[in-house]
Amino acid sequence: MTENKTNTLPKREEIPAKYYWQLEKIYPTDAAWEEELKEIKAMLPKAADYQKDFSADAYQILATLTYKEELEQKLDKCYTYAAMRKDQDNANSKYQDMKNRIHSVAVEAGTAFSWFAPAVLALDPAALEAALATPALAGYRRYMGEITRLRPHTRPAAEEELLAMTGEISSATNEIFGMANNADIKFPFVKNAQGEEIELTHGNYINFMESSDRDVRKNAFTALYDTYGKQKNTWAALLSNSVKRDVFYAKVRNYPSALEAALFDEKIPFQVYDQLIATVRKNLPAFFDYLKIRKECLGVDQLHMYDVYAPILPESRAHIPYEEAVEMVKKGLGPLGKDYVDILSDGVANGWVDVMESVGKTSGAYSSGAYGTDPYVLMNYHGNLNSVFTLAHELGHSMHSYYSWHNQPFTYSYYGIFLAEIASTVNENLLCRHMLAHTDDREEKLSLINFYLEEFRGTVFRQTMFAEFEKIIHEEVERGGSLTYEKFSEIYYQLNLDYFGPDMAVDEAIALEWSRIPHFYRGFYVYKYATGFSAATALAQQILTEGDAAATRYKDCFLKSGSSKDPIDTLKAAGVDMTTPAPIQAAFDVFRGYTEELKKLL
16 A cells, blocks of 8 residues: 555555455446346336235245345345445445435335235235145245244234335434444544644544553544534434334334334344343443553553553554455464365455545445355454454454355345354454464563453443443333433443443543444344354354364354344354353353453563
């Protein structure tokens, strides 16, 4: 990458093409995408023909499902391409338009087939069972069973059509937040440790927070939240309406609450959510002990919120080139077997990853793709330890998708969100343990342990705090209350006081953190990070202690399963039972073990 003389983000065209993802493997040109979009539009009117002829005849059901899935596959691929092109540069109006158009068509498609579930539920149960017993529909028995399970929450066909038509409106808060947070918001310049004026961005904020210079951390922290504070009422209005949307759809579909509506989809027992919060709160003293160690290591009178990311010791390497990070990840994932590493290696070498941060690019990192395409990773690589682990994490998602897409039919190819953060965190666990096992350098060990403990803080403590925040704000609306900037901040600040304990100086600015968290626009998603981390800790331990047998079981029973079984049953087959608090408590035992190891090294 060419040297950036101005300390501002480069434009995309200034970055070497070898760091681009190869989306042309999905569509060779934007014109080819346009042709696919035309085909999709042409397919939509035929949905009415299938509705007219729909009956309990097995072959009529099969014909409908086949056509519906063909449409859905095309939509997935078309939407994924447009969304990822837009994420390369959110200010590019061409790709904004493409994403908006395919989103509108997706809503039309949902409307066109909104009759399907009510029509299935209207069939005579005995006739439907007879049809499902035929060989032609054997592969759809679970799929159709999931529809009939939704019987108490499905409206008559006319109402389902109206609900489907609200799809584009219902996503407005998420879209507006995304555009405001990625394309429009501008942060000030902040001095780094060398006294250089650097433009603060979503991508480099963590670099400031990991600076050894406390003034740099404090100034970046203040600059970030001062910027969000200027639009605090706007952020509050967006999030409030997002919560109201969740509550509305739960009520319309006869769920007792928005939380239970979110859990129902994947058959997650209600107690799993409350059990997570209770178990984490029970173990908060372990986190308080870790914070005391951090305070002592940093040599500060009080630990502030801008201190929690600072390395206890400087990293042993100032910069890790991307190519070296790839090799580190491949070595760390060796216990998963040669087949796993070979697939990953080939994918990275052939355009799975969009590597560098650039002007207008969506912040953070994610894995995407669609059935029939490669999995893709969006990165904002900064050459630090966090970036290396982020790469391992996102490639874990991509490999989970790869195995599912290559071993399941389209019907069961997308794994549930409850499982979504497990493969990624297994990768992080394995990489961390590999790196610790292959270094005798005290500072590097301290850095790695600090990283793991911070990952635990960010994934278990922090995401559970987020989950509790979501539960509180949804219950507030369900009680008939209102959510204002002051209410959000009051709730969020109190949770920080609870989760960080009496020895932490909880800065007032952190009360605004809720305003910058995109996951809050996907109701009741974040708890799955915490449950996933716990399950991943158990699976990684099995892989490292049992060897090839556990690695094979993990790949066959988990990575390849997609949604062919319920998430809880998929995990049980892989060796982890999340219906009990045992995996979460076991994760805390690992946390305490690393804390003790940290004490010995200091």
